[in-house]
Amino acid sequence: MKPLLELKDLRVRFRSRSSLSALINGDRDPFVDAVNSVSLQIGEGETYGLVGESGSGKTTLARSIIGLVKPQEGSIRYDGTEIIGMPSSQMKKFRGIVGTMFQDPVGSLSPRMTIRSLLAEPFKIHGMTGRDLGQEVNRLLEMVGLNRDFGSRHPHQLSGGQARRVGVARALALNPKLIIADEPTAGLDVSVQGEILNLLDKLQAELGISILVITHNLNVVRHITDRMGIMYFGRIVEQGPTSTMFDQPSHPYTLALLSANPEPDPDAVIDRLELQGEVPSLLNRPPGCEFHPRCPFVEDNCKSTFPEITQLSDDHSYRCHHPRHVE
Amino acid sequence: MATENVLEISKLNVGFATERGMLKALRDVDLSIPVGSIVGVVGESGCGKSTMINAIIGLLAHNARVSSGSIVFEGSDLLQKSERELRDIRGTRISMVFQDPMVSLNPVLSIGTQMIDIQYRDAISKAQKRARSIEMLNRVGIPDPESRLNNYPHQFSGGMRQRIAIAMALQAEPALLIADEPTTALDATLEVQIIHRLRDLQHSMGCSILFISHHLGVIAELCDYVVVMYGGEVVERGTVRDIFHRPAHPYTCKLLECDPARIVETTRSLPTIPGEIPDLANLPRGCIFADRCDRKIDICSEVAPSTSELAGHHWTRCHLAAAEPTA
Numbered sequence: 239m240k241p242l243l244e245l246k247d248l249r250v251r252f253r254s255r256s257s258l259s260a261l262i263n264g265d266r267d268p269f270v271d272a273v274n275s276v277s278l279q280i281g282e283g284e285t286y287g288l289v290g291e292s293g294s295g296k297t298t299l300a301r302s303i304i305g306l307v308k309p310q311e312g313s314i315r316y317d318g319t320e321i322i323g324m325p326s327s328q329m330k331k332f333r334g335i336v337g338t339m340f341q342d343p344v345g346s347l348s349p350r351m352t353i354r355s356l357l358a359e360p361f362k363i364h365g366m367t368g369r370d371l372g373q374e375v376n377r378l379l380e381m382v383g384l385n386r387d388f389g390s391r392h393p394h395q396l397s398g399g400q401a402r403r404v405g406v407a408r409a410l411a412l413n414p415k416l417i418i419a420d421e422p423t424a425g426l427d428v429s430v431q432g433e434i435l436n437l438l439d440k441l442q443a444e445l446g447i448s449i450l451v452i453t454h455n456l457n458v459v460r461h462i463t464d465r466m467g468i469m470y471f472g473r474i475v476e477q478g479p480t481s482t483m484f485d486q487p488s489h490p491y492t493l494a495l496l497s498a499n500p501e502p503d504p505d506a507v508i509d510r511l512e513l514q515g516e517v518p519s520l521l522n523r524p525p526g527c528e529f530h531p532r533c534p535f536v537e538d539n540c541k542s543t544f545p546e547i548t549q550l551s552d553d554h555s556y557r558c559h560h561p562r563h564v565e
Numbered sequence: 566m567a568t569e570n571v572l573e574i575s576k577l578n579v580g581f582a583t584e585r586g587m588l589k590a591l592r593d594v595d596l597s598i599p600v601g602s603i604v605g606v607v608g609e610s611g612c613g614k615s616t617m618i619n620a621i622i623g624l625l626a627h628n629a630r631v632s633s634g635s636i637v638f639e640g641s642d643l644l645q646k647s648e649r650e651l652r653d654i655r656g657t658r659i660s661m662v663f664q665d666p667m668v669s670l671n672p673v674l675s676i677g678t679q680m681i682d683i684q685y686r687d688a689i690s691k692a693q694k695r696a697r698s699i700e701m702l703n704r705v706g707i708p709d710p711e712s713r714l715n716n717y718p719h720q721f722s723g724g725m726r727q728r729i730a731i732a733m734a735l736q737a738e739p740a741l742l743i744a745d746e747p748t749t750a751l752d753a754t755l756e757v758q759i760i761h762r763l764r765d766l767q768h769s770m771g772c773s774i775l776f777i778s779h780h781l782g783v784i785a786e787l788c789d790y791v792v793v794m795y796g797g798e799v800v801e802r803g804t805v806r807d808i809f810h811r812p813a814h815p816y817t818c819k820l821l822e823c824d825p826a827r828i829v830e831t832t833r834s835l836p837t838i839p840g841e842i843p844d845l846a847n848l849p850r851g852c853i854f855a856d857r858c859d860r861k862i863d864i865c866s867e868v869a870p871s872t873s874e875l876a877g878h879h880w881t882r883c884h885l886a887a888a889e890p891t892a
Contacts, residue, residue, distance in 0.1 A: 290752065291723070291751065291752030291754070291755060292723050292750060292751070292752065293723065294752075397610065397611060397842075398610050424749070425749065425779070426779075427608075427609040427779055427820075428779070428781065428823040428825070429609065429819070429820065429823045429836075429837050429838040430609065430610075430837075431823075431825075432823050432825070432836055433837045435835055436833075436834055436835055454751075456753060457824070457825040457826040458825060460825070460831055461825050461828065461831050461832055461835060480831075481831070494754050495752065495753050495754055496753075498753040498754045498756065498757040499753045499782065499826070500753075500756070500757065500760075500780070500783050500785065500786045501782055501785065501786070501826065502781040502784075502785045502809065502821065502827055503785055503809055503827075504785045504786070504805040504806050504810075505810075506785070506786075510757070512754075512757070512758075513754050515708075516708065516722060516724070516725060517722045517724070517755075519720075
């Protein structure tokens with residue numbers, strides 16, 4: 239399979255204190271790694287799910303793909319072209335090919351604009367004013383299953399699900415080949431969540447787009463993604479085909495995450511792997527494997543040596559000294 | 566009923582005066598919270614969950630009109646109380662945990678300052694208040710609470726912030742804790758930690774909890790009783806096993822079907838509930854769910870169903886249940 243998007247050893251760092259304060263305090267490295275040596279590939283027409291708790295670097299990763307944050311190291315290739323360091327004029331064009339659905343559906347829509355003008359905005363920004371915008375807007379509204387009357391409404395007049403649909407329509411406006419959906423169903427009810435996910439699936443089947451879904455809802459990931467990656471502390475600790483990951487998780491964090499998922503059955507007996515302790519602060523990175531303070535299977539070498547990536551099969555890899563379910 | 570209720574809402578009707586007329590946000594809502602139990606509330610956004618909470622704590626918007634009903638808390642009707650009396654109840658007898666702890670905690674004050682500030686009612690020394698705060702943080706599992714009191718909210722992880730919010734809510738040993746989607750922003754492992762912690766605290770402090778969540782898995786695991794709301798009405802309520810194993814109302818059945826966690830085979834097309842929530846300013850004549858119900862009979866669009874009791878503690882508002890009492 240030809241990768242549409244390829245991330246290699248990506249590292250995004252944020253400054254944690256000013257250079258003066260770092261100098262005074264003798265801090266030689268006043269940065270935190272929000273994303274650290276992340277490599278992943280998304281094929282054409284594929285859905286990739288990125289899972290991890292808040293603060294694990296999922297959103298930063300997504301933002302670096304569309305150039306909203308600058309990575310310090312590594313490469314991001316889209317269809318063979320390097321994106322990091324791209325001049326801003328080209329970057330603008332690139333953002334037309336990649337559609338983004340942001341986390342907060344209502345917050346990402348300007349409250350003073352009508353839905354019609356919000357949907358026409360991408361065309362205007364990208365200088366495509368030649369075509370009949372009214373018709374384009376109607377096409378988009380129809381595509382996401384909203385009545386044309388919605389065009390004259392303002393964002394506050396929409397329900398959460400409808401605002402999501404507008405978000406999908408905006409992401410689709412310029413016929414992208416890749417959609418980045420950051421928590422596309424957070425805060426939605428299960429029935430509306432189903433509608434949005436079905437919509438994305440239908441559009442993917444029709445238009446052949448690739449989707450990067452960022453979420454912490456494992457049930458969603460299980461149903462709609464082809465492959466998934468688990469992020470912890472800025473790294474992908476395990477990635478592989480979704481079905482394999484659910485059947486045979488290797489990394490203890492994956493195992494804990496999967497077993498923690500509460501079942502909608504009051505009598506379910508869940509064999510849980512419970513994690514102890516807290517997520518450490520990015521400012522205070524544990525030595526060795528970053529997961530070791532919380533890991534129930536920790537051994538001595540975990541505390542000192544950082545685990546490299548182990549390739550279990552062509553497309554299943556993990557970072558752990560003592561993986562589970564591996565014979 | 567033999568069990569005593571800490572809170573009992575009966576026949577509560579709340580409307581909002583809007584330009585389009587009276588928006589009937591809650592209609593004939595009945596709900597009871599037995600002493601020492603956890604009651605879960607589920608329903609789509611816009612079903613009236615927030616209005617109900619606001620009615621309980623007396624924080625309804627200015628255009629709200631309570632036309633009838635009562636909210637009896639510890640033997641007296643909250644709706645008859647003056648603003649002053651309510652203020653004595655809020656934060657001491659009834660307290661609340663909100664969805665996003667970052668928003669409910671003040672970012673410019675240390676946790677210690679905030680925890681001591683909220684004890685302003687108690688005539689004890691500052692050192693005693695501080696000691697009580699430390700003990701509370703200890704109980705919710707914040708390591709090293711004494712020094713952490715000097716930290717600010719941004720220095721804690723999301724899961725810890727939510728636990729601090731819980732500590733603050735429980736500090737006054739309330740009879741009722743209202744938790745409005747407290748785990749939505751957390752990953753599965755932290756979600757499980759929080760709900761176990763809530764259960765333990767509820768046991769040891771003997772309070773009752775009204776727990777609102779979209780996540781059916783969490784409801785099933787945590788709650789003793791479940792209330793299902795739709796379009797401003799309680800359509801079904803019962804024990805957690807009644808609701809998950811013997812759902813009677815078609816909406817409850819649909820809601821359970823829609824949860825991707827209950828679908829064993831992976832599927833790309835998730836079930837949804839077609840249709841929209843009816844306009845609350847312009848209510849349909851018959852059953853509120855009739856338009857979207859696939860088991861609708863003739864009477865449903867004509868006459869609004871009344872609540873019928875199926876078995877002990879299990880009520881539903883549906884014509885079908887009244888027609889076939891063995892359901």
